Amino acid sequence: MIRVKEKDFPSFEASADFLAGEIVCFLSSCGSRKTVQKGRLMDFTSTVIIPLLFGSVGIFALFRLLQWMRMRAYLQEAVVVITGATSGLGKECAKAFHAAGCKLVLCGRDSEKLQDVVQQLSTVTNHRKKTHKPHTVVFDLSDTKTVLNAAEEILKYLGHVDILINNAGISFRGTIVDTVLDVDKKVMETNYFGPIALTKALLPSMIKRRQGHIVAISSVQGKISIPFRSAYAASKHATQAFFDCLRAEVEQYDIDVTVISPGYIQTNLSRNAVTADGSHYGVTDKNTMEGQTAAEVAQVVLNAVGQKKKEVLVAGLKPSLAVYLRNLCPRLFFSLMADRAKKERKAKAS
The missing domain is CATH 3.40.50.720 (NAD(P)-binding Rossmann-like Domain)
Structure with missing residues (x-):
């Protein structure tokens, strides 16, 4: 028969401390990883997206300027x-x-x-x-x-x-x-x-x-x-x-x-x-x-x-929509025009 002494096992408080330490280390590593990823994202934004955005605006402005000059000429x-x-x-x-x-x-x-x-x-x-x-x-x-x-x-x-x-x-x-x-x-x-x-x-x-x-x-x-x-x-x-x-x-x-x-x-x-x-x-x-x-x-x-x-x-919006409606859904367009005719007749009769 083997006897196991209590001291051979860590106490509950020690286990809790160990686990808490591991969690802190994990969270710290996650935090540092997020910080690194955030830094990389900021670097990408500052080095790629922002210059690309300003470049697009500049190209558009140049295009409009050339368009205006050509129109003027x-x-x-x-x-x-x-x-x-x-x-x-x-x-x-x-x-x-x-x-x-x-x-x-x-x-x-x-x-x-x-x-x-x-x-x-x-x-x-x-x-x-x-x-x-x-x-x-x-x-x-x-x-x-x-x-x-x-x-x-x-x-x-x-x-x-x-x-x-x-x-x-x-x-x-x-x-x-x-x-x-x-x-x-x-x-x-x-x-x-x-x-x-x-x-x-x-x-x-x-x-x-x-x-x-x-x-x-x-x-x-x-x-x-x-x-x-x-x-x-x-x-x-x-x-x-x-x-x-x-x-x-x-x-x-x-x-x-x-x-x-x-x-x-x-x-x-x-x-x-x-x-x-x-x-x-x-x-x-x-x-x-x-x-x-x-x-x-x-x-x-x-x-x-x-x-x-x-x-x-x-x-305006309504006439423009009517143009597309005439082609995409003619039955609805014809129905709306018939209703419009009825309303105009009533308005003239009153």
């Missing part, structure tokens, strides 16, 4: 034709492109209003850029003969056109069933046939020079249709299709085509709209009053032209 001294330049977006585009140093040709139906715009631009001085007194050409886009004569006058006066901005247009309000065909024709003549007639008249000279830029001010309604805007939406759909085709066909001649599709703009477009019987609508819609300012959209047009963008959608 592209627009300086460029001959720019703007239709519908007497008011609204056309007038604001005239201000923006004039300030950029372009040689403007302002087009419209009212000679006195065109001269008023010229007078306003003449009072604006730009110490950083040389500005030029605009030239004016009076004609009606809905009259094809006057459009062709205007193109000849522009080329005769300035020799060539660098940038053509097809801005002039007319809006429409009315039900399809009540709209006389002459109203549909009037809207199409102004919004579609007029701009493409002017484009076709100036295009050969651009092809000959292998240089030019054609801009179409379309609309969100060139992508989607909303109730009681049939003639207007149809004309803008046609505009979108024509200039998309043109872009593909003239790329071989180094000619750029840009389509701008604004949403609601604070202009007199709705007030000057024609109705189903051809009379003036005479009301500024709530959506129009809450839209973007013409000056804001004009700046977008200037930047889009300077950067040679192919297409720009200038609209």
Whole structure:
């Protein structure tokens, strides 16, 4: 029989002290390991991530600077034709492109209003850029003969056109069933046939020079249709299709085509709209009053032209979502448009 003495085994207090010591050593080693890892992370952040971040910001800033310089060189001294330049977006585009140093040709139906715009631009001085007194050409886009004569006058006066901005247009309000065909024709003549007639008249000279830029001010309604805007939406759909085709066909001649599709703009477009019987609508819609300012959209047009963008959608969240909804979920889009038509009918009836 073997007798085990109590002293042969450590006491409970000694075991506890030993275990506590081991735990302290383990935690100390973990802490030191974490400290090392933290130090390595800080070294990686300071030596790699931060320099990479600042480098990316610097590259982006340099890219924007080069982009701005290229845009400035592209627009300086460029001959720019703007239709519908007497008011609204056309007038604001005239201000923006004039300030950029372009040689403007302002087009419209009212000679006195065109001269008023010229007078306003003449009072604006730009110490950083040389500005030029605009030239004016009076004609009606809905009259094809006057459009062709205007193109000849522009080329005769300035020799060539660098940038053509097809801005002039007319809006429409009315039900399809009540709209006389002459109203549909009037809207199409102004919004579609007029701009493409002017484009076709100036295009050969651009092809000959292998240089030019054609801009179409379309609309969100060139992508989607909303109730009681049939003639207007149809004309803008046609505009979108024509200039998309043109872009593909003239790329071989180094000619750029840009389509701008604004949403609601604070202009007199709705007030000057024609109705189903051809009379003036005479009301500024709530959506129009809450839209973007013409000056804001004009700046977008200037930047889009300077950067040679192919297409720009200038609209709020709802119209932009509607464009995508029309393509991704057409059944829901059609249902929403039907509900909108019902609400508008009720509002007019009350």
